[in-house]
Amino acid sequence: MLKNYIILAWRVLGRKKFFTFISLFGISFTLGILMVIVSFLQTELGTDKPWTNRDRMVSFGTIEMKAMVADTTFLIDSMLVDGAMKYDTTKSIGESSNSTTISSIGGRFLENYFTDLKYAENYTFYIPGVSYNAYVNNSKIVLDAFYTDAHYWEIFDFEFLEGQGYDKGMYERAEPIAVITDQLAEKYFGEMSNIVGREIKMDGKNHKIIGVVKKPRSSMIDGDVWAPTTLLPDYLGPVDRYTGGYRAYFLANSKSDVTNLQDEIENKENEIPMDVIEDYNKLLLKDKTGTMFQAFSRNLVPFNEPKKAGRILSWILIGFISLFVLLPTLNLINLNVSRIMERSSEIGVRKAFGASKGNILGQFIFENVVLTIIGGTIGLGLAVVLIYFINSANLLEFLRLTINYKFFIYSFIVVILFGVLSGFLPAYRMSKIHIVNALKSNKL
């Protein structure tokens, strides 16, 4: 029976080449594009190195301070009562801000208030994106340097090709050392092996290289070189300043503690004393990231609050993907109706010789599933080719996309499901057709 169905499905597809082409194009294109999108999201959001712990990370990078002043408003209403003018006054007392400052965060501020969070098992404070010019063979290279503490190498799980990161001792002794990427090694030294032990000149000082990491695939920490913060003069900044150039990453005790950690950080905003700071009396931490998805969402939807942004973006994505899958499904249903209608006398014959409604339904759905499976396979091929092209043409700079096979399996299940769905409606209609009428449409 099954073999018979497969043979028939194959022949029917071959006979209606145009229909087959349109259907296959719809299915494979949809699936191919979806795979590329997911691959992109996964590379940006996934837990590939160095983001192994991303699902437990919480971070913030901006501080906003306001000067709030008491604000009293009087409202005076006038009205005519019995021909005489009466007055009604309302007084409301509120707050308004009359000046605001937004900046990156100060190192000392972080050291003072954020080293003992209950829900964080580890933390790193670092200064991202300091640019230096380096010269190799008279050509200029711009270095993107990150100054970090030693915890940085515990929180971010970089892939070391050679050597290792610096430990607490090296950090505290402010040793002139650095970790660089394989990419920079090639640019700077012209090769990628035996780099550890050599020196790189940054800010006029030589740094001994103690580790080489693979350039991270993610655009969120795309530095070239890392060195201890202690190498910078007065790296923590003055006591009476909360602002500076830092960003903070915290590692929650567990995945389920991420929300608790977010709340704990939010509560800190109100506890931190503001009397040491001149001019301002209210503090807000901004540029927060929650889960990786929330973090990503903040870049795409205009909501600064990560939880809300995450929620909104997931609805947008679900809607978008449903629409993306719905369109070819509707298209396929439509094509199937006309395709199956043409075969009504075949259905008549089958029923006359004893096929039940279920047999007919099964046959047509099966044909459709065969079609969608072929389309799905082409779609995978398309995704592989597209991703290869995107990677080799360097379209996304340092992003390296990979195929997510787990997603492929999921989307294949979805494809089969929509094969069944798009086949079911027309097949059901045809399976109910009266045998005599089906035989009359004499197309065989």
Added chain:
Amino acid sequence: MISLDQVSKVYRTKTIETTALNNINLEVPKGEFLSIMGPSGCGKSTLLNIIGLLDEPSDGAVTIAGKQVQKYASKATSHFRNEKLGFIFQSFHLIPDLKVIDNVELPLLYRKHVSAKERRRLSEEALESVGLKNRMNHFPNQLSGGQKQRVAIARAIVGKPEIILADEPTGNLDSVMGNEVMDILLNLNKEGGTTIVMVTHDENMARRTHRLMRLYDGSQIK
């Protein structure tokens, strides 16, 4: 084998009522070859469809192979049709995407407990009996009209049904091919004892059968 008791078929639309069959009483004993004749639109095909359980009478009782048919659109009726009845149509109704052998195999697909090997064997046997075994890997469009109808006969007999219902089986064929097909049917009836009911326009063909029933305007002419 076939018994129709006071069978009527009336087609009703909102404005008009058409009587296709009017109080038909029919007894076909086992092993009989009955032909039904009459002008176009007299209800021949409707009668055949009712005997074949493809259509439901408006009134009256139908008993086939000792079983009175109650529900037409049921799985049980499908099985019954599959086991007891074979159909031959004027326009062959072969499935163009299937090879001859696969077309012949079709009724066996809907029969339980028949292995693929057994299906193949029975189909080849049926094709052999209509003299087309050498064409089993051809597609229908590679055959002549007579050959197509012989394939259709093979399909009708592959499941060894007790009754064969043929709706103008020679209607689309020239006299030579028509006679060939008729010979096969007669042989089936004579050798295999298959009960056959055939609708035809052809007086000569009808004369070769055991009994002729004439219909006019839905009524039987005595």
